[in-house]
Amino acid sequence: MPVEKTSSLIKRSVFIENQVLRQILGVCSTLAVTNAMTNSLVMGLGVTFATMLSSFTLSLMRNYIPHRIRMIVQTLVIASYVILVDIVIRAYLPGVSKQLGPYVGLIITNCIVMGRAEAYAQKNPPLPSLLDGLFSGLGYMMILLMVSFIRELLGFGTLFGIRILPDSFEKWTIMVMPPAAFFIIGSMIWFLNARKLKREAAKEDTRK
């Protein structure tokens, strides 16, 4: 199988196959951490780091992993990197670690990490796997930041904890709660699907 070009890999993993909006993966954490941009950024970086390194490592090992235990090995490798992220955050960013609480451990069960390992890393060489993990993670982070931008601005009147809207602004309590992310992500998916359908319809028309 020929290895795809880096530019098309980036376009594919960030936009065309965006993990959250197109593959509907990693939604649980998207709902949970997107009420503050700082948390979203750290979560995004954590997932990107874990996806990138676990894809790379699993790709290096891909010819030696017995097929029937590959998922156990994937989980082991992913869990190791996530625990590593957790330890490093606790040591160097204790404030963030406290805010993220149990979510860091939940990176292990984030479907994106294992999804990339299953769908890409086990069939491709290490370097493209690393890039695939990196850009899939960045695509996830992009959506997280977009959602948290809306939620933090309307829910707290701040961005990255810095006050943007005046104190007199009536805060939208719903934005702080998980359902807000449902509405925002739902609307984004709706928008993308509608656009895709329209394009396909236009293509059909020209063909006729």
Added chain:
Amino acid sequence: MKRGYVYTIVFMFLVSAVFTLFLAGTNVLMAPRIADNARFEEQQSLLNALNLDDQGTTEEIDQRFKDFVKPVEGGEFLYYQSVDSSGAVQGYAVPFTGAGLWGTIRGWLAVNPELNELQGIVFTEQNETPGLGGRIMEDWFKEQFRGLKLEAGQAVAYGEAGSQKIDAISGATQTSNAIIRIINQVKNEVLPKVEVK
């Protein structure tokens, strides 16, 4: 590719060993730093509760804590007293644990030496709804308890209290009530156990 059972088992064993060693190593390297962070946080919380300056670098906090906060051991539980430069007791900080809306709320509650006035309250652990109950961590909420009179036989409540006004958090009634319940519980059950010197 078909491989035997022995290969599979040996492979899994080796992979597990390598990654476990790697993680154990990192953990050992980072453990002192993490312990330092936890101690720093605890010291900062106690200074804040006792209405002392809690800003500064790790060393400054550590020094100030050693100078002005002393543990009181030997009682039923460990609590702290703050002293001024001559050694006179300025206040007591007792730990508390109580039920919030979603989980346990832990923290420190500080009172003056006569045990009839709140010096401050801090929360070190909570799982309340972020942005609603979670706002108990914000300064405006904690600061309004400073100087609150604790009168015997009269429960602490939200609203006007002497010259003060204590506000609950709108949208977080359960958590707000939990905090008042915890304060009253500490006042009735924990403070009588503090030995006033």
